[in-house]
Amino acid sequence: MSKIVEQWVEEQAKLTKPDRVHWIQGTEEEMRHLVDVGINQEKINAKPTFQPLNQAEFPYSYLHRSHPTDVARTEHLTFVCLPKKEDAGPNNNWMDPAEARKMVIPLYDGCMRGRTMYVIPYMMGHPDSPYARPCIQITDSVYVAVSMYIMTRVGTRVLQVIDERGDFVKGLHSIGDLDPERRYIMHFPQDDLVMSVGSGYGGNALLGKKCISLRIASYLGYQQGWLAEHMIIMGVQDPDGDITYIMGSFPSACGKTNLAMLDPIMKGYKVWTLGDDIAWINIGPDGRLWAINPEAGFFGVAPGTSDKTNPFMMKTLRNDKFYPTLFTNTGLDTDTNSPWWEGLTDKAPAHMLDWQGRPYDAASGANAAHPNSRFTVSIYNCPTLSPEADNPKGVPISGILFGGRRSDTIPLVCESFDWEHGVFRASANGSETTAAATGKAGVVRRDPMAMLPFCGYNMGDYFTHWLSMGTKMAHPPKLFFVNWFKKDSAGKFIWPGFRDNSRVIKWMVDRIKGRVPARQTPVGLMPRMEDLNLEGLSLPDGVIDKLFLLDKAEWKKEAEEIEAFYGQFGDRLPKALAKRLTELKEAFK
Ligand code: GTP
Numbered sequence: 001m002s003k004i005v006e007q008w009v010e011e012q013a014k015l016t017k018p019d020r021v022h023w024i025q026g027t028e029e030e031m032r033h034l035v036d037v038g039i040n041q042e043k044i045n046a047k048p049t050f051q052p053l054n055q056a057e058f059p060y061s062y063l064h065r066s067h068p069t070d071v072a073r074t075e076h077l078t079f080v081c082l083p084k085k086e087d088a089g090p091n092n093n094w095m096d097p098a099e100a101r102k103m104v105i106p107l108y109d110g111c112m113r114g115r116t117m118y119v120i121p122y123m124m125g126h127p128d129s130p131y132a133r134p135c136i137q138i139t140d141s142v143y144v145a146v147s148m149y150i151m152t153r154v155g156t157r158v159l160q161v162i163d164e165r166g167d168f169v170k171g172l173h174s175i176g177d178l179d180p181e182r183r184y185i186m187h188f189p190q191d192d193l194v195m196s197v198g199s200g201y202g203g204n205a206l207l208g209k210k211c212i213s214l215r216i217a218s219y220l221g222y223q224q225g226w227l228a229e230h231m232i233i234m235g236v237q238d239p240d241g242d243i244t245y246i247m248g249s250f251p252s253a254c255g256k257t258n259l260a261m262l263d264p265i266m267k268g269y270k271v272w273t274l275g276d277d278i279a280w281i282n283i284g285p286d287g288r289l290w291a292i293n294p295e296a297g298f299f300g301v302a303p304g305t306s307d308k309t310n311p312f313m314m315k316t317l318r319n320d321k322f323y324p325t326l327f328t329n330t331g332l333d334t335d336t337n338s339p340w341w342e343g344l345t346d347k348a349p350a351h352m353l354d355w356q357g358r359p360y361d362a363a364s365g366a367n368a369a370h371p372n373s374r375f376t377v378s379i380y381n382c383p384t385l386s387p388e389a390d391n392p393k394g395v396p397i398s399g400i401l402f403g404g405r406r407s408d409t410i411p412l413v414c415e416s417f418d419w420e421h422g423v424f425r426a427s428a429n430g431s432e433t434t435a436a437a438t439g440k441a442g443v444v445r446r447d448p449m450a451m452l453p454f455c456g457y458n459m460g461d462y463f464t465h466w467l468s469m470g471t472k473m474a475h476p477p478k479l480f481f482v483n484w485f486k487k488d489s490a491g492k493f494i495w496p497g498f499r500d501n502s503r504v505i506k507w508m509v510d511r512i513k514g515r516v517p518a519r520q521t522p523v524g525l526m527p528r529m530e531d532l533n534l535e536g537l538s539l540p541d542g543v544i545d546k547l548f549l550l551d552k553a554e555w556k557k558e559a560e561e562i563e564a565f566y567g568q569f570g571d572r573l574p575k576a577l578a579k580r581l582t583e584l585k586e587a588f589k
Pocket residue numbers: 250251252253254255256257258259276277299300301302303304305309436484485493496497498501
């Protein structure tokens with residue numbers, strides 16, 4: 001037992017007053033017991049936490065229905081509490097740390113009466129990695145406890161690590177009364193602390209994920225000279241058997257998980273999966289970037305996932321391994337007791353319950369699964385898991401791609417002129433909002449490095465940090481910008497996406513290896529048509545032109561929107577980026 005952990009837990013128990021305290025050990029027996037508690041005891045919204053699903057089709061899998069008002073991250077209730085508002089920046093909701101504590105502590109007072117407090121010791125990162133961090137999450141939700149088992153490395157070994165290091169990252173979570181009026185996700189970067197109350201869903205509640213591995217970790221990275229990013233990590237094996245490691249940054253629900261387990265359409269290529277959401281990145285002694293995935297599971301978007309779009313994820317979900325698989329807020333095929341979501345099959349099952357457990361009427365036009373319904377599954381179930389996934393050093397990165405959902409403006413692929421230009425383009429990245437967070441979907445917002453909701457400090461300083469990382473590296477990776485989501489005037493995607501994205505990835509690898517030249521444009525370097533593998537792809541006339549079009553009016557508008565966004569950062573905006581914007585404006589005036 002670790003003294004410093006014991007003391008912290010005691011203080012929290014005094015505040016929250018649980019009936020029982022359960023110290024999680026991290027054994028298989030215990031994990032199975034927790035699932036059992038979720039089936040037979042703990043309820044959410046008067047329904048069992050876990051409902052066993054068709055074990056022949058999806059072994060060891062369970063359905064969970066969250067409270068209907070608790071279905072996605074709530075960015076407007078998420079705060080970064082630093083002493084100075086300017087240090088949280090215009091990208092964060094801010095509260096003074098002392099004020100914030102004063103406000104939320106009453107919400108925790110006695111909140112676990114009648115409940116069990118689970119104390120979960122876990123590592124973000126492989127325990128042998130020098131980049132990993134030991135953490136403790138306290139929660140009163142068995143759904144969260146089981147999810148943490150799947151998503152992180154849980155076990156008592158962490159307590160030893162904490163005693164050796166003398167520190168840990170703290171997460172205090174309670175579902176409270178699930179009332180959105182009393183829901184707060186508070187970050188205290190200076191205290192390595194997150195306090196979350198009132199939600200049991202996803203990034204609001206699995207504190208190892210966005211709260212700690214991005215918001216708290218990005219702040220640590222700023223101070224210590226590394227980066228915590230909303231990025232996938234993948235190895236692209238080419239026909240020579242050579243593996244090029246690249247990362248990909250896309251906002252929530254914009255294609256990271258799908259890309260991370262891509263099944264390339266071209267013969268001889270293979271993708272190895274290392275991470276689908278978060279990367280911790282350090283400069284290695286060789287002057288290259290080295291990345292680890294701090295997580296150990298996928299919390300992936302269900303709708304749109306199918307044997308056609310993501311066969312390896314379907315295999316992952318059907319895999320029968322050590323950890324349970326959870327489906328949250330999907331529909332339920334009552335004939336087969338299987339989860340169902342829009343896009344899983346062409347035809348919806350004849351008899352279904354919707355994500356709230358109500359009889360589903362296909363004629364109503366409503367969705368059976370919630371648009372942000374998700375699965376929680378161990379990364380060790382993934383058939384494309386890279387043999388390097390648990391390498392404590394991580395993997396060396398040769399390229400980073402940045403993407404987003406853009407119906408127009410942004411071409412299929414483009415490479416930056418250099419690191420600084422790449423940081424400019426990434427900082428200016430826009431994307432149409434999705435169901436991953438509450439609020440209106442489909443409106444373009446600037447989402448620099450896909451980190452707008454996840455950067456734990458002022459983004460102006462974050463841009464400066466990114467620029468300085470470039471100057472510290474002897475071998476910086478190449479930076480690319482992609483858009484799988486351009487639409488025609490009828491609102492249909494004009495690029496097939498998914499497996500065909502490998503054509504674009506191949507071009508990037510060719511660029512990284514110096515195999516092909518590129519053509520210069522005002523927004524970056526673009527492929528010569530002859531270097532793009534389009535074999536077997538039949539696109540209607542004009543589509544390729546449209547995918548690579550740089551429309552003057554659209555880019556003029558883009559530059560204006562970037563300027564308005566940049567304006568918020570005042571003198572915290574690096575001059576180099578302001579200069580790059582001026583150049584872009586000049587090119588399209
Ligand atoms: P978060 O877990 O929220 O961070 O999302 P993510 O970035 O991992 O997104 P994910 O891969 O889960 O995809 C989100 C949605 O986009 C799913 O419905 C996918 O089917 C869809 N999608 C993914 N890749 C493509 C693509 O290349 N083209 C199109 N049209 N849709 C895609």
